[in-house]
Amino acid sequence: MTILKRIYGPMFETKTYKEVLFLLAGLVFGILWFTVFVTLYSVGFGTIVIWIGVGILVGTHALLRGVGAVERSQVRLLLGHRVPAPAPLAFEPARDSQYPGLVNFGRRSAALLRDGHSWRVFAWTCLRIISGPLGFSFAVVYLTVPPAVFAAPLWDIFDWGRNDGYGWTGWLWFGPAAFFIVTPALAWVIRGLGDLHRWLADGLLGPGRDEVRQIALARAARAEEQIRIDQELHDSIGHMVSMIVVQAGAGAHVFDKDPAFSRRALANIEERGRAALGELDRIIAHIRGDQPETLVPLPGVEDLPGLIDGARDAGVSVSARLQVGEIPAALGRGIYRVIQEALTNAAKHAPGGEVEVVAVSDDTLVALSVSNTLTDPIPSDTTGGNGLASIRDRVTLMGGHATVGPAPDHRFAVKAVLPIEDMLPDGPPTDCSLTAKCRCLVCQTIRRSSK
Numbered sequence: 001m002t003i004l005k006r007i008y009g010p011m012f013e014t015k016t017y018k019e020v021l022f023l024l025a026g027l028v029f030g031i032l033w034f035t036v037f038v039t040l041y042s043v044g045f046g047t048i049v050i051w052i053g054v055g056i057l058v059g060t061h062a063l064l065r066g067v068g069a070v071e072r073s074q075v076r077l078l079l080g081h082r083v084p085a086p087a088p089l090a091f092e093p094a095r096d097s098q099y100p101g102l103v104n105f106g107r108r109s110a111a112l113l114r115d116g117h118s119w120r121v122f123a124w125t126c127l128r129i130i131s132g133p134l135g136f137s138f139a140v141v142y143l144t145v146p147p148a149v150f151a152a153p154l155w156d157i158f159d160w161g162r163n164d165g166y167g168w169t170g171w172l173w174f175g176p177a178a179f180f181i182v183t184p185a186l187a188w189v190i191r192g193l194g195d196l197h198r199w200l201a202d203g204l205l206g207p208g209r210d211e212v213r214q215i216a217l218a219r220a221a222r223a224e225e226q227i228r229i230d231q232e233l234h235d236s237i238g239h240m241v242s243m244i245v246v247q248a249g250a251g252a253h254v255f256d257k258d259p260a261f262s263r264r265a266l267a268n269i270e271e272r273g274r275a276a277l278g279e280l281d282r283i284i285a286h287i288r289g290d291q292p293e294t295l296v297p298l299p300g301v302e303d304l305p306g307l308i309d310g311a312r313d314a315g316v317s318v319s320a321r322l323q324v325g326e327i328p329a330a331l332g333r334g335i336y337r338v339i340q341e342a343l344t345n346a347a348k349h350a351p352g353g354e355v356e357v358v359a360v361s362d363d364t365l366v367a368l369s370v371s372n373t374l375t376d377p378i379p380s381d382t383t384g385g386n387g388l389a390s391i392r393d394r395v396t397l398m399g400g401h402a403t404v405g406p407a408p409d410h411r412f413a414v415k416a417v418l419p420i421e422d423m424l425p426d427g428p429p430t431d432c433s434l435t436a437k438c439r440c441l442v443c444q445t446i447r448r449s450s451k
Helices: 002-012 014-046 052-078 100-114 116-150 153-157 170-204 209-253 259-288 301-313 329-349 386-397 441-450
Strands: 317-323 354-361 365-373 401-407 411-419
Touching (some): 002 014, 002 170, 014 052, 014 116, 014 170, 052 116, 116 170, 116 209, 301 354, 329 354, 329 365, 329 411, 386 411, 411 441
Parallel strands (some): 317 354
Antiparallel strands (some): 365 411, 401 411
């Protein structure tokens, strides 16, 4: 049944008959475009000596964008294929010219001559002029031949054509059988012509490759900038606020028993509050686009010892092994934020637990591991949470891989591996099993560095 459905399916699908309408319309529009453009181009070139032809040629070429819009509508309505519209024609309008109309005409004309979309629509129009009659012929054959073949026995039943000198007409009784061969074959031809026009429409009626690439790069840059700002706010300010909460909780707990510790906690809270305000000002200044010399440099791997010391001052028990060599500054900033968020996550969800931080590198990659003992039962869901999602997003954007989840000995671990160059080396898996005998890239790199 599956094979029969695949063979005969196009005969009964609405899509096929819309493609037939598209091919029938191809002759009409092919004749229309041929008449319009051949006439206008002929008049334009014929009168170019008296300069009137220049205006006619420019106006004719300007029509191509409108023709492209009409053809895109046909492709969308009849072929069910949406082709994105190109960017508007861009040129710098005259501002201080004595003859702005003439200058704008010249600039618009030059922009039209350089407009790749107009020339691609011109190629599509030439294609429609050629393919219009061909597609129309196949569409008419599909609409007329199958019914005629199926009704062939009627010629013999009603004695049609026998008085015209035809011989034996018994072969007409094979018409219904031939119907089930001819019709699907023609339907697949129609389907192929429709697919061909869809494919050509993408290249000729939509934006060009360079334009698509520029749009995609601009969209990616905006998205990456938004993600980066979100991550900076969450990681930096969130870390400082979490440390403030830890300090405040610890100071309140021993306020009566150990006033000296409480005063130190309050001093740390003040210091971290000021640091948080400074960090917020720096991020806002970056969003505003302040001059680079007015901005405080972003933290990197060289600032990791200070980050560890700050967590210890906040009452978090941290042991660290930092063996990261010279790496690109952008990668260093990402590593700092990943460790910062992992420390924040440990202080927030496992207060009083011991945290172990390892960051090592070789010639090709940097391996990170932040694990902490759990003071509560192991969480059943380790996929949620803005902090963990921020770690995964940041590591992925830098071309690496992060693994987060419960580890042996009632611990919770964040492990990540990031490439120093373009990509991670082939070989060991990047996904850590979070077990003592794991052979992933992170674990192997950390074991090698400890020898």
